[in-house]
Amino acid sequence: MPAFCVSIPARELRGICEQARARKARLVALWGSDETTRRSGYALHLALGFPSGLLWLSVPLSREDPHYPGIADIYPSANRMQRSTADLLGIIPSADADRRKWLRHGAWPEGAFPLRKTVEAAARFAHGPDRYPFIPVEGEGVHEIPVGPVHAGTIEPGHFRFSIVGEKILRLEERLGYTHKGIEKRFEQMTLEEGAKLAGRVSGDSTVAYAWAYAMAVEGATGTEPPPRALALRGILLELERIANHLGDLGYLGNDVALSFGFFQFWRLKEDLLRTHAQLFGHRYLMDAIVPGGVAKDLPRGAGESLTAHLERIEREVAALKSIYDEHAGAQDRFIMTGQVTPALAERM
Structure with a gap:
């Protein structure tokens, strides 16, 4: 997907977001950065996803007054990202925005902003009161x-x-x-190799997804092209991670409607798959398999056939369990009409 980067003044932010929303663009991310070491102030960044590509908006903000017009009324998902950016960098949305803290939890005092360059990575703060309105x-x-x-x-x-x-x-x-672990600050102190290990530990059961995203960022910045086999293996690893997580989620669906049989059966399948991960790649959750430039683990010779057979067995068992979920009256009574989200509401969010 092509990406386009443009710098805009803060006064144009809302107008561009309104136009983007009218064209069905979605807000992918909102974050901030401290540009003071570059003899500048701060910056707010947005990534907007269009069918034709990604638009990266960068909004320079002054060092003395890093305020900008909030966009949570245009993109409701921006609310928490705006609040996180305020907690970490002191980049503040307009007065009509939700300014309640999001990440701070009393872990650092009001007026301190951990991601600013003036704050040392080893800084420690006394834990203060935590009152949330x-x-x-x-x-x-x-x-x-x-x-x-x-x-x-x-x-x-x-x-x-x-x-x-x-x-x-x-x-x-x-x-x-x-x-909140201060991961962004830790990255600032690490080499690319150390950062790869940290990226894979942001979320333990999504280690492949995070490690691949980090590797892509490093490869894009350095002009590195991974070998075709490495890209294929990354795809296999990501699919294995996805399947394992979906098996767990399907089990939780049963657990949440008091169908413990479904919970245990799906988690049995997940456990079998995690053990296969460990056997083939050396780690149940596939940690450290993806590194910048390629992969650190290869699929053992002859393992492809056994892995395919294992996945086909999972497919058959999932189909059988699906029929049990579909035909269980108690489960269906709790599933049907629960947690409905209309297409219009989903699009608005």
């Missing part, structure tokens, strides 16, 4: 139910504030970011 819902019969941030499973922490009347959920507000 949830948006209240009022009315007759409204109850608030807090869930988390500590959960019973091994999922990452998150706080969910439900406002309900009976069984009807009026509002759900999430607060995440509890496991």
Whole structure:
């Protein structure tokens, strides 16, 4: 996909985003950068995805007043990215935007911005108070139910504030970011080889996806072309990772509607696949298999046929389990009409 980069003044940001939205472009990412070491100020960056390619907008901001017009009313998904950028860099959206903190959680004081170049990577801050202004819902019969941030499973922490009347959920507000690790700052201190290992550990069960993205960035910056076999192996690794994650998710679907049989069967299939990963590539979750320039692990000779047979067996068992999910009255009662998102709402978000 071709990418185009353009620098624009802050006053033109909203107009361009409105035009992009009208043309069905989606917001891919929003982030900031500290350009003060280049005798400049700060910059806000957006990536907009069009059918014809990617548009990278860069908005220079002054060192003294790094404010910009917020775009969360145009692209609702920008809300958390704007708040994260404010927490980390002090790049602040307009006054009508949501300015509540997102990542800080009292881990560093208000007015300190860890991703600024003036902050040392080894800096430590005293943990301060952590008061978060949830948006209240009022009315007759409204109850608030807090869930988390500590959960019973091994999922990452998150706080969910439900406002309900009976069984009807009026509002759900999430607060995440509890496991913010300062990864961006760590990257600044690392070599490309060290960065590759860190990228593969941003999210353990998506190590291939993150490692490949990092490798592509390094290869693009250095003009490196990976060998064709390495690209093919990357594709195989990514598909294996995707299948393993989908098997786990299908099991969780059963678990969430009290069909524990489905949970255990899908996780049995996932465990078998993870063991195959370890046998073929040396790691259950395929860590460190992808490196800038190629791959660090090759598929053993003759392993292709056994891997294909294993995947065909998974396909047959998934088909059988699907029929159980489809025909189980209790599961269907809980699945049908649950969590519906209309195409219009999905497009607006």
